[in-house]
Amino acid sequence: MIDVLIIGGGIAGIETACSLQELGLETLIIEKEKQIGGHLNNWDTLFPTKRSASEILEYYTEQIRKKSITIYLNTTVTSIRKQDDGSFEVYTSREVSFKSKTVVMAHGFSLFNAQRKEEYGYKIYENVITSADLEQTFKQNNDVFVNPMGKIPERVAFIHCVGSRDEKSGNHYCSKVCCITAVKQAIKVKQLSPQTQVFCFYMDLRLYGRGFEEMYREAQEKWGVQFIRGRLSEVAENIDGSLQLKAEDTLAARPFKMSVDMLVLMVGFEANKSTALFHNSCGVACTESRFIQPRHHHLSANATNIDGLFTAGTSIAPLSVFDTLNHAKAAAFAIHSYITK
């Protein structure tokens, strides 16, 4: 029997494994994809440092090698069953199951599917993309910044809160990192294409973290990014592929129209589909927003309602890399004291 089985080889899972290894416990990571790193594989540079995401992933790859942590790639955990002796049986897509004293759910989040907000035209109009798509564009490291139709955009608009804080999408919560991600991406667009005008449409700006406000100020003062408090109502396509935005400026309290060459939807976090599977198979408690419910928000934010079942990272809520890694380290301590008590 293994000491700790970790579901998910994103940064939360790996950090938990590394810390546990240092505490002398034996771990096993099960990762669905063919590589570790989770969503960070798709991001270019990270806020607030503007350092490359791959730098973090390289660091962890090195740690895994040094600490010889075992990882099963291309394996999806499908259900968790608590046994009578208090241990867990974890079933996977590969017809193998694992026995473990404790389990960590570090299976992360899913991106909101922007097609569900049809009025914004994602996958209908060519020049509408999501924040995740834009990271991919940045990663390609092209010399010139162009929109999906290959044109250098005169105007780019970022739309905040797509699929978050939106009753109609069924998601009341704030995804926390998309405001600052928009700031980060707006700066990057300006860096790549200084002549492009950049607009951010927000409900209110949530720049809660260390260094976030500074980045916001930089975006305005140094790069001339324009922040408009307003809600986008609908998007239409012009013959040349540019987009007509109809929105409401909620500060000026009037409707207005704007034409842009590219629209970026700041898609939010949603609970990973696996969370529902785990909830159904072992009864782990979930919040109204469908994320995992920690046992105590302040005092035991890694334990769950089931003894021996822990969580780390964005399986509990939208978190930045900074918060994810702290939560993961704390998970290691919680598990260590659970096993050695």
Next chain:
Amino acid sequence: MNDLFIIAPFTIGLIILLGILIGKYVVWTIQLSQIDKLRILHGFFTVRTLRAIREIFWESLLHRNIWKTNPLLGYMHMSFALGWLLLIIVGHIEAYMQASSLSVSPWIPIFFRYFEHEHFYGARFFAHTMDVLLLYVLSGVVLAYGKRINSKLFGIKRTTKLKPKDRISLIALWSIFPLRLFAESATAALHGNGGFLTSGIVFRYLQVTPNIEYTLWVLYSCSLAIFFITLPFTRYMHIPTEVYYIFLKEYGIKLKKQFNSYSKIQVYSCSRCGICIDACQMHHAQISNNQSVYILKNIRDENLTDRKLYNCLLCGRCEDACPVNINLNDLRISQRIKSSKEYNSSYDFLEYSITEKADVVYFAGCMTHLTPGIKKSILTVLDTAGVNYLFLDKDKGACCGRPLMQAGQIEAAKKLIAYNRQQILESGAHTLLVSCPICYKVFRDDYELGQIDIRHHSEYFLELLHNQKITIRNTQKSIVYHDPCELGRGCKVYEQPRELLQSIGTLKKVKHEKVESLCCSGSLGDLSLSMVERNKIKEQTLEVLLKPNPDILATSCPLCKKTFVKGVDIQVKDIAELVAENIQSN
């Protein structure tokens, strides 16, 4: 003994009843509009009157519509109505026969056994016949007791609650026939003039004195009197009013937007059968005070609250289920018009632009603009078919006015209607194409566009297909079609979307279809419903729609599509998108 105490209560009750009824109906009729009064005048000596009488026979006596939804309930209503009427008719014939004359005092047929103990030609036959009829009505009374005790026996999940005055009336009604049975049985025991039921069964082992007999007849008369006097003030007012309503309906009188005396007549025609309660999906969201029967009751009692009034999807399911054919949706809207405070609706910012000329004008409306996939598909189909069209609200446009209409903001709606109407007329088009059933409804009902054909895209695309302007590839996929409320029950378009879909894939049947279809829950008619409540209703609808495991859930309303997309894993498509995806260029 003094016969007065038997005759008087009944007679006084009847006179009061007739007085009030005539008074009310005269006032209501006077309050009708001039045109509606002319309609009655012109319709009176035509077949319409006969048609009305036929409907009264079917509905007010036999209660055919209730039979259709619930046979036991139908039987109960029928036994009261038909049984009682026959008792009166046969009772009169019996009295005439006995007197060998048509001039008998009006109370004689009512208390016949009490007054007539003598044998006359056919007396036995009449005694037995009257007993059969009495037994028939009594069977209905027993069912009515049963329904109050346990409505589930009737397959009704919910029944209406009673007010004190209704209770008095109800008890009076329920005692009339048992008292008649006892009174006639007492007389039969003393004088031997009963039929198979009344002779002996009740008083075989009981000593009956003339005093007991007298008291029973007085009680019988009193119960009739109480029922008559309370009738106009209780739910039973529906009995005469429904008859009157059927005549007016046949003469072609229609419900107006403003609440008037005809609306009142409809309100009073409700029998509180409760059928509309079960039709309403709001129960899935634990809302059980807003259903039509309660609204009508509140209108009568003048204590309708906005909370209840506005908490309704306007899906029209109750209207379809109502056996009395009350225009429940429009009645509710007329109440909203009455209660809504006109807000400052200035649309000065709308500019009149000179419209171009075209054969067809396409109006997308707000909802289609929020579903660009549908909008794009419509344009693809029009372009492929080579239609000469004008996209009226491509860049700027006003709302069609229907959501305002549903909210009771009629003045604001009228401004938008006037704006759009002028532009449509100026285009010189022969056809107006819309891609949203919500717009479609208001264009058909309130725009007065004269010669212009108004078409929903499902109808229009089918015509294009029939005229070989387009051809469609069959995908062989299985499709379930959801009827949008405004297109189906609202505009009675059921077949064209189905025919169109059959050319795209295999159409599967579901449990509630066409006129019985369920609401997606997205309706703009109800702005007070929370998302959580909407989702509960939606889930129940989806359960029905997804039962046959289709590949595609198709609908023909942008709002239905938007509502369903958030709840399912399979593809949710508007008919326009399915046509555009599978269109073949000639």
